[in-house]
Each structure stands twice: as C-alpha cells, then as structure tokens.
Amino acid sequence: MSTNAVELDRTAIGTWSGGRFMHFGEAIDEDRLVELLTPGRGISTVVTADAYGVGEADKVLGKAIAGVPRDEFQLVGAIGHDFYNAERNGPKGFPRFTSPALRGPDAYADYLKSATEKQLERLGADRLDLLLLHNPDRIGYTSDVVWDAMAGLRDQGLADGIGVAPGPANGFTLDMLSCFENFGDAIDWAMIILNPFEPWPGSYVLDAADQADIKVLTRVVDLGGLFWDILRPGAELGPTDHRGYRPAGWIEAGMEKIDQMRPIAEKHGLTMIQLACLWNLAQPAVECVAPTLIQEVGPAARPIEDLRAELAALPEDNPLTPEDMDEIARIGDNVGSMDLKGASVAFEGEEQPDSWPTNPVLVEVGGRWGVSPEMLLKN
Secondary structure, three states, X not given: OOOOOOOOOXXXXXXXXXXXXXXXXXXXXXXXXXXXXXXXXXXXXXXXXOOHHHHXXXXXXXXXXXXXXXXXXXXXXEEOEOOOOOOOOHHHOOOEOOOOOOOOHHHHHHHHHHHHHHHHHHHOOOOEEEEEEEOOOHHHHHOHHHHHHHHHHHHOOOEEXXXXXXXXXXXXXXXXXXXXXXXXXXXXXXXXXXXXXXXXXXXXXXXXXXXXXXXXXXXXXXOOOHHHOOOOOOOOOOOXXXXXXXXXXXXXXXXXXXXXXXXXXXXXXXXXXXXXXXXXXXXXXXXXXXXOOOOOOOOOOOOHHHHHHHHHOOOOXXXXXXXXXXXXXXXXXXXXXXXXXXXXXXXXXXXXXXXXXXXXXXXXXXXXXXXXXXXHOOO
C-alpha cells in the first residue's frame, strides 16, 4: 500500500525537451542537452521515458546525473511501450506491453521488472524516485495484475513510488477516474496534460486524485511553446517540428489569449510561463510542473538555457488571487475543443491502443465525480 512519501521538486525537466527525442523546435546537441538536464541551479527533478529514442534519452539523462549526489535530485522514469520485442507501427509508435499479440497477464510482471531494470541500467542508477506506467491501453488502466506488478517493483526497491502517465494525446478521463478508485491505494503520482489554455479535460480528475492522496505532475504546461512568449504569428517552424501539424492560426489564437492574460502576469511581476506554472500549481493535487523547453529558431529565439533559468526562478509563493484564477480560467476555457482519447461514447469500431468504447461501469464512476460521458465530447 502506498504511503505517498515520494516528493518531487515543484519544477521538472523532461528528456522530451531540447528537440532531440520529441520534435519541438531545433534539436540541440547532446552536450547542451546533458547540461540542460543536469540537476541543480534551481531544478532537481528530471523525467524520462524508455521509449524516447528507444532508450537513448535514458542514456543522455544518465550522463546528466552522473556525479550528482543521489540525494540532490529526484529521478522519474516511465515504461510501457515494448520496443524490445515488437516492431514500431509507424507514427503510432511501439505497442503497449499489454498487447495480447505480445503476451498474456501471466507475463506482465516479468516484462515490467525487466523494462525497469534495463531503464535503470541505461540511467546508471539503482532506483527511481518514481516509476510511471507510460501511455497505458485499456488493460493498463484496469488490470489488477498490472498494478500488483507495479506495486511489486516498489516493494523490491526498484522505485520509491509508482504512478500512471496517460497519453500521448489528451483524454482518458473516465479511465483515470476508474483507475484512481480501483488502485488509488497503490498509486503515488499521476502525470497529466494541464495548462491555462487546456483545463479541459485534465481538471476533471484532480479532485479524485486529491481524495486518493495521488499527487499530480503536469506536462504540456507551455502548450507547444506559447507560454514561453516567444512565438509570434508567422513564426518559423522547422520541417520536422510536430507543431507544424497544428491547425492553421493556432499561434494567432493562442497569442490573443496570452495577451488577455498578460495584465495578470505583469501585475504580479511574472513571466507568462511562470503564470502558467503557478496556475497549475494552485489546482488540487498538482505538486509539480514540467513544461517543454524548446530551442526556437528565427530572430526572436532565445537560448534554451534562458528558458531553464526562467523556470528555475519560479516564485516560491503563489501570488495569484482567487479572482485571478477565475479570470484565467474564463479566458482559457477550452471545453469541447478537441476529440479526446480513451473511453468515449463516440467511439466506434475495433478497440485501439489509445481509444475504446465506454461501458456502464465507467459511466457510473464518472457520475460519482460529476463527469458524464457527454462532457467529454467535442463540440
């Protein structure tokens, strides 16, 4: 059973920053990424996932933490995509380890232990502060065998805490609520998408997390770099930049909202990314923020090292008033703005690794938290 003594810093950096393993902005060289990830200078929590670069991101982070005293940083890992035994399925990535084509429940525990040990070996570490189940499918959210095995890794000392990290896209709300109810005694942390422009649907799971004593780490706090306040209409994006697939006009629409929130930030002497981080940290259960640090290109770009320093300078005391919080929520309201992944009444066809139909049990769970399936549909 979890006692949730796992503490992370208020700010974190993930190996998806810097453009080498997730294609946002310009890819910085390995030496710069190692320096960016090295704990210290105001940020002590570092996050990686074994699927990033098929293990290469772990090795880079291993170089960053080498020589840093172990009690001076918190190490977060994530496992779940089986690149050891399966082929990559194009842009869909590697299958989840729970795919029936790979193994049955009797082999889940062995896989999870092996994947954790291999990640630790690449990191040059003997334990993780937190181990996340990365991008689970329906089985991952619902299987007693999976969560018994995850808890077993904690019991064996491979990780101090365990958690769940839905994705890669937004959604999974009913699945998270059900997972918290069923396995909340075991789960220490969850990592979700949340920022002032995307309170929906992530905010729907926060009260349930809080009640279950599950702490929350939030990602995409910067929303594709908008809150770094560098992008402007007509901004140059590289040919492989994932943001090039966003709808036309997304920068213009985002900057319009940024400018509406700017007076609140200026009133408190905050940058826009600091405003976003503090808004997140004021939400129930949220204790850590991990925005993506992006090396933009073009004349308005700033060195990515400056972004790190800006994040590290996040004020300890949150100056946002209830009125500020309400106004930010009003400006950023995004209910119904996208199709969500996970269980959905709108889903049709054969179950997919990231999408599946809802069921009466999930509807009942959602009802206990005031979340109906219809609240999770695109307008």
